Amino acid sequence: MKIGIIGAGRMGRALGRRWARAGHEVTISFTRDLRKLESIAREMGHGARSASPADAAKGADAVLFAVQWSTIDEALEQARSLAGRTMLTCTLPMTADDSELAIGHASSGAEELARRTGASVVAIFNTVTSELLSDDAEVARMRPDVVYCGDAAEAKLTAVHLARDAGFNPIDAGALRIARYLEPFGLLIAQLAYERNLGETLGYRIVLPRES
Amino acid sequence: MKIGIIGAGRMGRALGRRWARAGHEVTISFTRDLRKLESIAREMGHGARSASPADAAKGADAVLFAVQWSTIDEALEQARSLAGRTMLTCTLPMTADDSELAIGHASSGAEELARRTGASVVAIFNTVTSELLSDDAEVARMRPDVVYCGDAAEAKLTAVHLARDAGFNPIDAGALRIARYLEPFGLLIAQLAYERNLGETLGYRIVLPRES
Numbered sequence: 427m428k429i430g431i432i433g434a435g436r437m438g439r440a441l442g443r444r445w446a447r448a449g450h451e452v453t454i455s456f457t458r459d460l461r462k463l464e465s466i467a468r469e470m471g472h473g474a475r476s477a478s479p480a481d482a483a484k485g486a487d488a489v490l491f492a493v494q495w496s497t498i499d500e501a502l503e504q505a506r507s508l509a510g511r512t513m514l515t516c517t518l519p520m521t522a523d524d525s526e527l528a529i530g531h532a533s534s535g536a537e538e539l540a541r542r543t544g545a546s547v548v549a550i551f552n553t554v555t556s557e558l559l560s561d562d563a564e565v566a567r568m569r570p571d572v573v574y575c576g577d578a579a580e581a582k583l584t585a586v587h588l589a590r591d592a593g594f595n596p597i598d599a600g601a602l603r604i605a606r607y608l609e610p611f612g613l614l615i616a617q618l619a620y621e622r623n624l625g626e627t628l629g630y631r632i633v634l635p636r637e638s
Numbered sequence: 639m640k641i642g643i644i645g646a647g648r649m650g651r652a653l654g655r656r657w658a659r660a661g662h663e664v665t666i667s668f669t670r671d672l673r674k675l676e677s678i679a680r681e682m683g684h685g686a687r688s689a690s691p692a693d694a695a696k697g698a699d700a701v702l703f704a705v706q707w708s709t710i711d712e713a714l715e716q717a718r719s720l721a722g723r724t725m726l727t728c729t730l731p732m733t734a735d736d737s738e739l740a741i742g743h744a745s746s747g748a749e750e751l752a753r754r755t756g757a758s759v760v761a762i763f764n765t766v767t768s769e770l771l772s773d774d775a776e777v778a779r780m781r782p783d784v785v786y787c788g789d790a791a792e793a794k795l796t797a798v799h800l801a802r803d804a805g806f807n808p809i810d811a812g813a814l815r816i817a818r819y820l821e822p823f824g825l826l827i828a829q830l831a832y833e834r835n836l837g838e839t840l841g842y843r844i845v846l847p848r849e850s
Contacts (some may be wrong), residue, residue: 530742622810632836632840
């Protein structure tokens, strides 16, 4: 698959590296420090390249949206048209001081992103720490779950493949509006990992009933 | 411990039965069908009794708040003073049609309950289905986690003991305001269990890093 990543922070880099290693054609984009972008792509290895957000998105089978919420205007402007694209988002709609959700309850960051872009958005990896994503041994040991949601069946299928290629077990939580629950759950995971000090690489697993 | 339960629905009955069996002195209260309350207590067994909410709360070491959110006014009126009490709440602040959260993002049901009662509130068991709580074999097999939060250290210690006595592994998520994340997480669990049909008795586990 051709994957364009918008956002060269820890989430974008960790997922890009995993997907490049799994054989996908990864292009990473969007950083404040443009000189750094090429070396970020080089560090990801496996043929990953750097480009502008518009070039990363153009012709991509999937676009990963992994930017700080406070830079969303700039990111969407640079990406140009994302309408109709399959777009995975792990971005949590945090306030500028990164302390809490700026959107919630009656909407979600994922729904807002869908509304603004016209893309087929799937919310995924917003409940996983970047430290876990960066830790190959822990992901292999845990085979952690990752809940996701979205309205477009084809886009969700792409998300399932990419979640598995990243070493996670994807669990379909339903329609995109369920991101109203996923995003606070992502904050709960962050709270346990960083504030309660249970460990930055913690994961979670849904335990299924015996009969199912 | 003396435990007063306000709410004789599936959550209150299932937790009351577990605690009565563990040796606690359980009194259950508050139902629309008053004639039923005595038989509910009898079914719970292990010496569980029925009473009015005020009598159930009086002298209790812990009060469990387990009512439909739409009946909160009536429940609090009948309970009289709960100020200073250790109060565990598993109630999700649902809309009258039970379809979504009535409160969220900038507050939570648990915070609202603390504000209205002056009790030392701990939010717990709001992320667990009543079907799992009612299934002894599954709880024993899974030893599921249950996240909780609150502001009063002593009340949280009581919650930890009662969670363990109910067969769950309690995980401290921090201050009461974290209920803003726990309550949507409870809805996510309900979504997976009932809407996505993964099974009504599903549970969850936080997977800790290897080194912790």
